[in-house]
Amino acid sequence: MKGANMEHRASGGLMRAFEVANVIRENAATQTLLLKGRLEEARPGQFVMVWLPDVGEKPYSIAAAVPLALTISSVGLVSSALVQLQPGERVWIRGPLGNGFQLTGEKHLLVGGGYGAAPLAFLAKDALRQNGQVTVCLGAKSASDLLLERRLEEMGCQLRVATEDGSKGFQGLVTAVVEQAIVDNKPDCVYACGPTGMLLALAELCKRYQLPAQLSFEGLMRCGVGLCGSCELPEEVCLQVGLPTGWLACHDGPVAHLS
Amino acid sequence: MVEELLKTTFLGIALKNPLVVASGVLGTSASLMERAAREGAGAVTSKSAGPTARSGHANPVTLAWGNSVINAIGLTNPGCQEESPILIETKKRLNALGVPLFASIFAGTVEEFGEVAKVIAQAEPDLIEVNISCPNVASDFGEPFSANPASAAAVTRSVRAAVSVPISVKLAPNVPNLAQIAKAVVAEGADAITAINTVPAMLIDAYSGKPVLKNKTGGLSGLAIKPIALRAVWELAQVISVPIIGTGGVTTGLDAAEMIMAGASLVGVGSAVVNDGPAVFARIARELSEFMQLEGYQSLEEMRGKAWRAS
Numbered sequence: 001m002k003g004a005n006m007e008h009r010a011s012g013g014l015m016r017a018f019e020v021a022n023v024i025r026e027n028a029a030t031q032t033l034l035l036k037g038r039l040e041e042a043r044p045g046q047f048v049m050v051w052l053p054d055v056g057e058k059p060y061s062i063a064a065a066v067p068l069a070l071t072i073s074s075v076g077l078v079s080s081a082l083v084q085l086q087p088g089e090r091v092w093i094r095g096p097l098g099n100g101f102q103l104t105g106e107k108h109l110l111v112g113g114g115y116g117a118a119p120l121a122f123l124a125k126d127a128l129r130q131n132g133q134v135t136v137c138l139g140a141k142s143a144s145d146l147l148l149e150r151r152l153e154e155m156g157c158q159l160r161v162a163t164e165d166g167s168k169g170f171q172g173l174v175t176a177v178v179e180q181a182i183v184d185n186k187p188d189c190v191y192a193c194g195p196t197g198m199l200l201a202l203a204e205l206c207k208r209y210q211l212p213a214q215l216s217f218e219g220l221m222r223c224g225v226g227l228c229g230s231c232e233l234p235e236e237v238c239l240q241v242g243l244p245t246g247w248l249a250c251h252d253g254p255v256a257h258l259s
Numbered sequence: 260m261v262e263e264l265l266k267t268t269f270l271g272i273a274l275k276n277p278l279v280v281a282s283g284v285l286g287t288s289a290s291l292m293e294r295a296a297r298e299g300a301g302a303v304t305s306k307s308a309g310p311t312a313r314s315g316h317a318n319p320v321t322l323a324w325g326n327s328v329i330n331a332i333g334l335t336n337p338g339c340q341e342e343s344p345i346l347i348e349t350k351k352r353l354n355a356l357g358v359p360l361f362a363s364i365f366a367g368t369v370e371e372f373g374e375v376a377k378v379i380a381q382a383e384p385d386l387i388e389v390n391i392s393c394p395n396v397a398s399d400f401g402e403p404f405s406a407n408p409a410s411a412a413a414v415t416r417s418v419r420a421a422v423s424v425p426i427s428v429k430l431a432p433n434v435p436n437l438a439q440i441a442k443a444v445v446a447e448g449a450d451a452i453t454a455i456n457t458v459p460a461m462l463i464d465a466y467s468g469k470p471v472l473k474n475k476t477g478g479l480s481g482l483a484i485k486p487i488a489l490r491a492v493w494e495l496a497q498v499i500s501v502p503i504i505g506t507g508g509v510t511t512g513l514d515a516a517e518m519i520m521a522g523a524s525l526v527g528v529g530s531a532v533v534n535d536g537p538a539v540f541a542r543i544a545r546e547l548s549e550f551m552q553l554e555g556y557q558s559l560e561e562m563r564g565k566a567w568r569a570s
Contacts, residue, residue: 013323013533017466049319053469057318092464094322223321225533228332229287229306238290246294251536 013225015051015092018068020085026147030073030115031083038066039096044123045193045216045255048095049224055081059221061119061193061254062096071118071147097224098254101214103127105188110136110157111178111202113194117147119216123191124157135160135181139174139198143167175201182209189214196237203241203258213258215241219249226251260548265301267559269502269525270425270450272359272385276301276544277559278515281506281529282363282388282429283307283332285537289348296358299541302525303353307334307363307390308342308379310371316395316474322462326510327481328530329462331395331474334365339378346382359385361427365393367400369413373421380422388504389418389449392431392456394478405431405456408443419448427451427504432458432484432491438498445499453504453527454491458484481530482508489521496522497567512546520565 018035026032039048042065050070051057058078063071070091074080085091101123108127112120117138127134134157140146142165153159161169162177170177175198181187182205192202193216206213219231231249238245243256265276279302280286280295286306295303315335322329336342346362353360362384366372376387391414392405404410411428418426428444430437432455441452457478462471470476488507496503505523509515510531518526531539556562 012325014462014471015319015322015464017464051319051471053464053467056473090466092467222318222332223330225321225323225328226536227284227328227330227530227532228321228335229285229291230335232288232291235288235290244294245290246288246537248291248536 013094015049015094017090017092020087020089020091021067022087023085026071028144029075029083030071030147032063032069032071033082033085033091035068035070035091037068039068039093040066042068042096043100044126045100045119045214046096046098047254048093048097049221050078050082051092051094052078052081053092059224061216062122063118064122068093073115075115094224098250099252101191101216101255102257103130103132104212107133107185107187108135109178109181109185109187109190110134111174111190111192111194112136112147113139113174113192113198114141114145115147116192116194116198116216119193121148121151121155124152124155128156134158135185135187137162137174137177137181139163139177139194141165173201174198175205178202179205182211187211192216200237200240206258215256215258216254217249217256219254221250224250260545261552262548264548264551264556264558265544267524270386274301274359274525275357276547277519277525278540278543279361279504279525279527280304280540281527282390283330284529284532286363289345289352292349292360293352293356295537295540296353296356298537299544300358302359302361302385303349304361304363304388304527305342305346305349306336307365307393308336308339308375309334309365310339310367310375312336312338312341319472322471323533324462325482327479327483328533329460329472329477329479330457331472331477333395333474334393339364339375343378343382346379346384350382350384361386361388363388363390363429365390369417372414373417376418377421380424384424386425386427386451387418387422388453389414389426389428390456392429394431394457394459395474395476403431405440406434408436408440411440412443412447415444415447415449425450427453429453429456430491431456432487437491438494441495441499445501449501451502451504452495452499453506454495455484455488455507458487480507482510484508485514489517492518492523493521493566496564509543512543512548512550515543515547516550516562519559519562522564522567524563
């Protein structure tokens with residue numbers, strides 16, 4: 001019998017086996033694994049630790065909860081093994097972990113930098129279900145690195161794209177596109193996931209426009225449950241965005257809620 | 260909360276409460292140790308530092324398992340030369356909060372223990388905790404020094420000769436002669452004993468048929484080892500003259516009271532951070548104070564060793 005998740009037994013925090021049901025190719029380096037089974041309690045912006053025995057364990061944001069889906073870009077040892085998985089093979093998941101995004105108001109501005117777009121479809125779906133208006137700004141190095149663009153558009157999000165090489169959309173950093181979207185749409189809240197540099201720029205931008213921001217920070221996750229200290233956000237980053245120092249991405253985040 | 264009830268003195272050091280952040284938890288940076296102190300810890304122990312930098316084991320390194328935790332992090336640390344300035348900064352911040360700093364050290368040889376202690380002593384911690392009992396580095400270091408009285412004593416002698424700061428030696432529970440080891444360590448000048456380290460253990464995932472930790476085996480901590488820790492502290496407190504930092508599975512104020520009744524002077528808290536985060540220290544302190552009030556204890560001293568003292 002395959003799939004411990006089908007038994008819905010309490011794992012007590014340990015990993016549970018999930019079978020891969022289907023694999024969707026997102027771009028050259030990225031696949032979405034659709035898994036058999038659900039993580040009903042998961043919220044957008046939360047993460048899971050994904051384990052492949054004999055390979056390793058890494059954190060990934062949750063791309064969808066019912067059924068559970070993970071959008072994985074091949075960048076390292078674990079992720080390159082994960083993107084090669086075929087239907088019928090298994091992955092092991094512990095979580096959901098962390099706090100997640102919280103939809104605020106009705107007009108939502110979502111920002112994804114590079115692989116940071118992975119959790120945005122999940123958030124957009126929730127926002128649209130609540131009849132919210134969703135604008136998504138995506139940034140990437142090049143057109144071929146853009147993630148989830150078509151999916152988000154088909155869902156009913158208004159898309160704005162920036163690429164560093166100008167191969168699609170605005171040529172430059174996504175923050176420029178975000179500022180224009182803020183001016184045009186006057187959103188109630190900005191939600192973002194991506195590299196720290198982008199998040200810091202967005203924190204500044206949101207402060208200037210007096211907008212609440214929910215920024216999902218990456219951390220080096222080891223324990224994932226607030227013990228080991230590996231994912232502590234550097235003190236200078238905390239001070240820059242106004243977070244209390246000693247902020248742990250796994251326990252206090254990964255989403256920093258800034259008002 | 261009656262804060263007065265929880266005040267205590269340990270080796271001449273004043274603490275606002277007996278709860279110590281156990282080594283290996285939240286002890287990696289000045290900002291994180293400062294946070295633990297702000298959130299209610301009575302003292303903070305840094306993560307063990309050794310002779311040179313170690314990246315530790317690969318993931319998975321730590322897993323919550325019910326109210327317990329299994330870990331094999333593998334003594335990740337920047338090396339004592341890098342650790343020393345971190346501890347200097349930490350000490351400065353903790354001083355401002357009236358919270359003492361305990362610095363944990365480890366090494367691969369008896370001589371290195373003394374050398375690491377000397378480097379770490381530059382940061383003037385209030386205590387050096389000598390970790391001779393990590394169960395997760397056998398492949399690098401062989402049998403832990405805590406395994407027998409002679410090797411435990413040799414390490415203590417080396418550290419004692421190197422530094423004048425108070426030292427506590429952290430012991431492992433999985434030995435047949437714990438009291439003998441503790442006595443040997445005290446005879447060589449240990450000012451305190453920390454008991455216990457994690458208990459060697461493993462978990463296997465049935466669906467893959469594989470050990471869940473990358474290191475395969477690890478150390479068990481949390482509620483599952485509370486009875487093991489209580490027994491160790493209860494035994495040691497009756498036969499040694501130095502105070503004990505009782506560590507293992509303390510998750511609530513009642514657990515802390517029981518550890519003190521076993522004979523502990525201070526109480527280590529580690530795995531309990533999983534559910535509450537650093538806020539766990541304030542919760543346990545409040546619960547301990549409430550218990551003392553309800554049961555009419557005027558001081559921690561009144562509870563200490565109650566489980567074996569003739570009343």
